[in-house]
Amino acid sequence: MSSSTPPDTAAQATPPEPTKIDRKKAGMSARATQFVKTSGVAKADEALADPAKTPKAKPHGGPGAVRIVGGRWKRTPLVVSAISGLRPTPQRVRETLFNWLGADLAGWRCVDAFAGTGALGFEAASRGAEKVTLCESSRVLLLALNATHVRLDADEAVELHAGDGIAFLKRVAAGSVDLIFLDPPFDDEDVFEPALAAAARAVTPEGFIYLEAPQAWTAPQLQRFGLVAHRHQRAGMVHGHLLMPLADQ
Numbered sequence: 001m002s003s004s005t006p007p008d009t010a011a012q013a014t015p016p017e018p019t020k021i022d023r024k025k026a027g028m029s030a031r032a033t034q035f036v037k038t039s040g041v042a043k044a045d046e047a048l049a050d051p052a053k054t055p056k057a058k059p060h061g062g063p064g065a066v067r068i069v070g071g072r073w074k075r076t077p078l079v080v081s082a083i084s085g086l087r088p089t090p091q092r093v094r095e096t097l098f099n100w101l102g103a104d105l106a107g108w109r110c111v112d113a114f115a116g117t118g119a120l121g122f123e124a125a126s127r128g129a130e131k132v133t134l135c136e137s138s139r140v141l142l143l144a145l146n147a148t149h150v151r152l153d154a155d156e157a158v159e160l161h162a163g164d165g166i167a168f169l170k171r172v173a174a175g176s177v178d179l180i181f182l183d184p185p186f187d188d189e190d191v192f193e194p195a196l197a198a199a200a201r202a203v204t205p206e207g208f209i210y211l212e213a214p215q216a217w218t219a220p221q222l223q224r225f226g227l228v229a230h231r232h233q234r235a236g237m238v239h240g241h242l243l244m245p246l247a248d249q
Contacts, residue, residue: 066119069094070103071126073152078117079144086141088117089183089212093235097210098123100231100242101179105129108178111202113165113195118145120181120210125157129179132158135165166191169198177202183212193225200225200245209243217241 066078066088080088089097097120106128112121115134125132136142142162149158161168169180180199184191192213199209209227211217216239222228223246231242 066117067091068119068123068126070098071123071128073122073126076126076152078119078122079147080117081140081144083138083140086116087183087186088119089240090235090238093212093233093238093240094119094123096233097240097242098127101208103127105179109176110179110181111135111165111169111172111177112181112183113169113199114182114184115145115165116141116183118148120183121158122148122152122154124179124181125154129157133161133168134158135161135163135168137162137164166194166198169195169202172202174201175204178204178207180207180209182209186214196222196225196227200227203245205245207245209241211241211243213239213241215239 066080068074068076068078069091078088080086104127105124108124108129110121110124110129110132112118112124112132112134115121115136118134121132121134134145136145142160145160149155149160152158169177180203182192182195182199184195192211196209196211203209208230214237216232216234217229219229222243226246227243228246229241230244233240
């Protein structure tokens with residue numbers, strides 16, 4: 001979500017290989033009801049109660065614009081707040097990620113734990129995810145997220161949670177979330193391990209965790225959390241990891 005902005009260079013993805021995603025989709029409906037809504041989710045009404053304090057931000061189409069890549073809201077620009085260090089996931093990185101995941105996320109329950117602009121979460125909802133929770137603790141970013149939420153008329157698919165994304169993941173039912181996005185501030189090294197631990201608990205046995213970090217995470221590091229790298233890409237200083245629970249967990 002935050003840290004210095006890396007160059008939006010072409011993602012260098014690992015070559016395609018056989019995937020478990022089709023098998024995962026087949027069992028999605030049975031697991032969808034496991035996801036538990038947590039108090040304080042809905043639309044974060046209290047944090048968004050004062051429209052007069054809406055940040056000076058707007059959708060834009062110039063250089064560096066953030067747009068939804070695919071699905072029903074394809075090419076829709078997102079609200080980007082003028083906050084130092086805000087680091088939306090580059091378009092080419094998102095394109096590669098959702099090529100890995102597939103164009104149709106129907107039935108998926110998703111959590112974007114460090115939402116920022118909401119680029120990852122709104123992308124998932126655009127591609128048919130059943131429910132996407134955007135977690136954000138910054139009031140300014142929440143107001144911007146709400147502006148996008150209203151403009152897209154996304155009530156059925158997207159809900160905002162005003163608060164800490166790691167705490168939210170700790171409260172949902174274990175093994176109830178199909179896809180978790182972890183894109184924490186790169187300048188806070190202490191947040192990565194708690195975020196991975198909370199996500200590893202919350203994700204379904206055949207689910208996915210997408211982690212963005214300033215360096216690649218090794219197999220031994222991930223094994224401590226019961227996770228394995230399914231895919232990896234690098235774009236500039238950004239390392240994108242698509243993780244899955246180890247089979248014997």
